[in-house]
Amino acid sequence: MGHGGGGALSAELMTEVFAPAYGNDILAVLGDSAVLPLGGARVAFSTDSYVVRPLFFPGGCVGDLAVNGTVNDLAMSGARAAYLSCALVLEEGTELAVVERVARAIGTAAEAAGAVVATGDTKVVDAGHGDGIYVTTSGVGLVPDGVDIRPQRARPGDVVLVSGPVGLHGVAVLSVREGLEFGVDVVSDTAPLGGLVAAMLAATRDLHVLRDPTRGGVAAALNEIAAASGTGVVLTEEAVPVPEAVANACGFLGLDPLYVANEGRLVAFVPREHADAVLAAMRAHPQGAGAAVIGECVAEHPGMVVARTGLGGTRVVDLPVGEQLPRIC
């Protein structure tokens, strides 16, 4: 299970198995989406499979999650999703009403993101060999001229921003998971981020890095950026917006909110001179109302993320090894 968790084991699978097998360097960029030359334009292209359990959770379902996830991966390159594909693997015996509900969620989420579901596929597997519905979305969108957003572009001096409170998606899914149900008033943050990114780009085209902290949470996102860019990251732990209900649930479950998945948040590395303008643009957008400065990019400890704790100390924020929260997306 750890190999699917978005942590060190996932990264190892990518660098040790898939990158050599596929024989190319584009995958090695390890961004959320690939930016590719096609027909004279720069096209962002991304895919993700969604195997979340249960299919429906407070604030969303596998359908909107799959749309928002791919829309957001494209947004992390600065692209607005133009077209989406949607491939469903249905488990034999899944009620048609469930399929219809997920399909409607897909359509509604695509419309909200301004994207068109242009092509699809449906396969059916034997009863017991699935979990109702697995959804795989892919998407394409144009990267605007002059925009070059990727993990390698983090620079010492960059200000690190987060677009809102963290940990909501992971805690919302766990709160209704069979065998782990607990009463908590938390709703997933699943949302499309293309509009927020467009607003940030209106403040400056020179955004260095964007990343949506999904599997592995903010901790994994920052570690991947530090590794890709060869810089260090210093996180101000108490500046990270953690809702009280998330903090309580994490305390109860023995989780660190920094490692919990989000599906409607982004972290941004922004040149210091543009940070105020970008933060203001974020706060003026519904998806960025809770935006905050949470740290900075430094030349020290390259590849490493360090948190300044409330007590004045520091601690290393590692890449999670395996799966803290299985089947969260």
Add this chain to the structure above:
Amino acid sequence: MGHGGGGALSAELMTEVFAPAYGNDILAVLGDSAVLPLGGARVAFSTDSYVVRPLFFPGGCVGDLAVNGTVNDLAMSGARAAYLSCALVLEEGTELAVVERVARAIGTAAEAAGAVVATGDTKVVDAGHGDGIYVTTSGVGLVPDGVDIRPQRARPGDVVLVSGPVGLHGVAVLSVREGLEFGVDVVSDTAPLGGLVAAMLAATRDLHVLRDPTRGGVAAALNEIAAASGTGVVLTEEAVPVPEAVANACGFLGLDPLYVANEGRLVAFVPREHADAVLAAMRAHPQGAGAAVIGECVAEHPGMVVARTGLGGTRVVDLPVGEQLPRIC
């Protein structure tokens, strides 16, 4: 299971559930890939999930099948695949050696098709909730200027061609399926068709329809074209190239070779004046060496496919209702 079989139930799911839920007309074209305006170019975009059982079969595996399937869907719009995405759902406990073998097959098949695997994803589901590996590929490619290939363009007078012997993939998979093993020397035809289509387009840009007869076989492909174009199709049954081993296996299993899946074949509707040139171009290409004229497009019985039998009679070739061969791709 029938809803995933590529027959009437699959079509019903598409028109009754997904098209209204996704709220767009592009899906309604029901071609193998969507052709979309993007950045001033026409981009073909397609996706398919592969849940074939077993993962490895004579002539291929789920990895090359997934690459060739999407490459071929793009080719059916006249596009060469430029970039592919590849999302894997792994079952917990699947041996790493199996994952590596499938990944290598993906890389090798992409290289053979001249495409780059540009982005990917891996999820892991609990043991028992998968079948080793499900692979979902998507692809994008440019449609050349002046090319407009889609099912709606079939016209009375068009000549119907097939690129080679039919039924090999389905019989090859069945021949090694647990519980159904039978000795037969048949190898899947899984292959990329982008090069063959380029050779056909060099003979004429005015190809009307291309379709790869996968799930539901040649019968389903012809029925979909007849329905989309409002024309009739007359098939000369004895002109369809059916290898003896396929005929024997189908006899043994009670299957009609016209309904058996292919993964490296295409059917083409070509204006009569270009048919000889296209047939010659096909036969000169390795993937089209066994090409043959198998019928014609007519104004009579619109939406219906009729076979002229060897005895001089005719019979209706229906769209299969459900699943003749489950989990074949």
